[in-house]
Amino acid sequence: MQVTETLNEGLKRGYAITVTAAELDAKVNEKLVEAQPEVEMKGFRKGKVPMAMLKKQFGQRLIGEAMQETIDGAMNKHFEDSGDRPAMQPDVKMTNEDWKEGDDVNVEMSYEALPEIPDVDLSGVELEKLIVKAEDEAVDEALANLAETAQEFEAREDGAAAEDGDQVVIDFVGKVDGEAFEGGAGDDYPLTLGSNSFIPGFEEQLVGTKTGEEKDVTVTFPEEYQAEHLAGKEAVFSCTVKEVKAPKAAEINDELAKKFGAEDLAGLKEQISERLEAEYAGAARAVMKRGLLDKLDDLVSFDLPPSLVEAESKQIAHQLWHEENPEVQGHDHDEIEATDEHNKLAERRVRLGLLLAELGQKAEVEVTDAEMTQAIMQQARQYPGQERQFFEFIQQNAQMQQQLRAPIFEDKVIDFIAEQAKVTEKEVSKDDLQTAVEALEDE
Known part of the structure; x- marks a missing residue:
């Protein structure tokens, strides 16, 4: 095998690799010898098929394998000897495309080598590390946010109209073209207005409703709605408002702390401080x-x-x-x-x-x-x-x-x-x- 350098410019490298016909033939023979003990053929005992017959039967099939392994071996040896590390997969192509059995194999390999990285004295590097303590104001703000997420709802006075942010408890039945559809009904459903948990446009139409009121809500399912048979269709939901409740933020106390896994309020503040x-x-x-x-x-x-x-x-x-x-x-x-x-x-x-x-x-x-x-x-x-x-x-x-x-x-x-x-x-x-x-x- 012969490896000749054809390019050495900056990090670019090029090599011409020649695998002689004799080397290729020897590789094929090596594979045949390796396989011979396991080969069975009519008229011969297992492992006793003559090499000439094996070569005639399997030689053509093994040439491609032998060619690839020989070229890969040449490349690996080159990188091992040169110490080069290719930046990306080397470009390898056979140059004698009219190759026939008995010819040498000529291959071109090109790549960009990774550069030599200079040593760096890290002890001379100076860095600044910013330290921020959790201030009481930030902890209190986080506590207030937690209390909001843990909010409860309490009934408004009789006759009060539902406002954005309120919770309305409703029974509802949805219909498309006058026909009820699966999954379109519910009883005693607690819906927070403004939560955007229902179809766009649904919750806004319930703002201003009162306990005991019945209201038809007309909406159009989005074109990309997950249920294809409803996507893009208009639906009418007959709703009965059974209760209107106003949000009530949870009190910031030991009970709130326990809801979030702390023993008491002091422990919750400490957890928040650590998280911040x-x-x-x-x-x-x-x-x-x-x-x-x-x-x-x-x-x-x-x-x-x-x-x-x-x-x-x-x-x-x-x-x-x-x-x-x-x-x-x-x-x-x-x-x-x-x-x-x-x-x-x-x-x-x-x-x-x-x-x-x-x-x-x-x-x-x-x-x-x-x-x-x-x-x-x-x-x-x-x-x-x-x-x-x-x-x-x-x-x-x-x-x-x-x-x-x-x-x-x-x-x-x-x-x-x-x-x-x-x-x-x-x-x-x-x-x-x-x-x-x-x-x-x-x-």
Whole structure:
């Protein structure tokens, strides 16, 4: 076998690989010898079929296998000897398309090599970590929100009209074209007006009704309604208002605390404080991470594989276009052209991605099975009732596993770098932290 370099320009590499006919024939013979003990053929005992007959019977079929394995072996040996790591799957093609048995096999291989990543002195990196304490005002606001979610309803005085936000207890029967339909009736149903839990337009028509009143509510089912036989059709619901109730916020006391799993009000406040400070810590970490990435981006410079930058730039352009055109759900639109701004952002992402991967590898950072399981379970919660199927899907999909593993790996590398850097803590207000987070979103 002969491997000849044809291109060495920046990170671009090209090689001509020649597999001689003799090498290919030897590989075929090797496969036949390996298979011979298990082959049965009429007129011969198992394992006693002559090689010549085996070659005549199976040789053509094995040539393709032997060719592929020989070329793969040559590529693997090249990467092992050269130390090159291809940025993307190498482009491999056979150049003598008129090849026939007995000819040498000529192959061209081209790829972009990953660059050498320079060493970075992380001890010189200085970072600022924002610290926010949960203030009494924020805890009280959270308590008030909890009390609102735990609100109850009490009957209004006789003759009072229902207002938006009230609860009306109704009996109802829905009909389409004068015929009742399955699932369109209910008794003693507590409906909160303004909750948008019924068909659009339904609840608004019950505002102003009173206890004992009967009212026909006319609505049109949405075109995309889940029950196809009702989608887009007009329906009339005959409603009887049995009771009108006004919302009453739950009192902020020990009883409220017990509803949310705390022993008393003091314990609930403590839980809220811890939750708020955990949220603040998460936001502060995002701010510190951006600062760290900015510093790393300034510290290093190296050649980038054009194919990786181009792929990342196209992905950025495509993602931003969909954010600007949320009404377009599919991807059968015209190709989105990447701009200089997209290319610049892509270069930063590729550079930092390669750097973090190198630092993580050198530090022997690994994503554990437990961390992967936790990540999969978090994703699975988005598909209630189908968690098991989702779990099995991830287990069988290497690409999805990598998508889940990548952010975990990156966060662990970020933590490793932060441990080496000089981190200064700075206590700030919630508003200061919010301003810092908004600044990230504006960049």
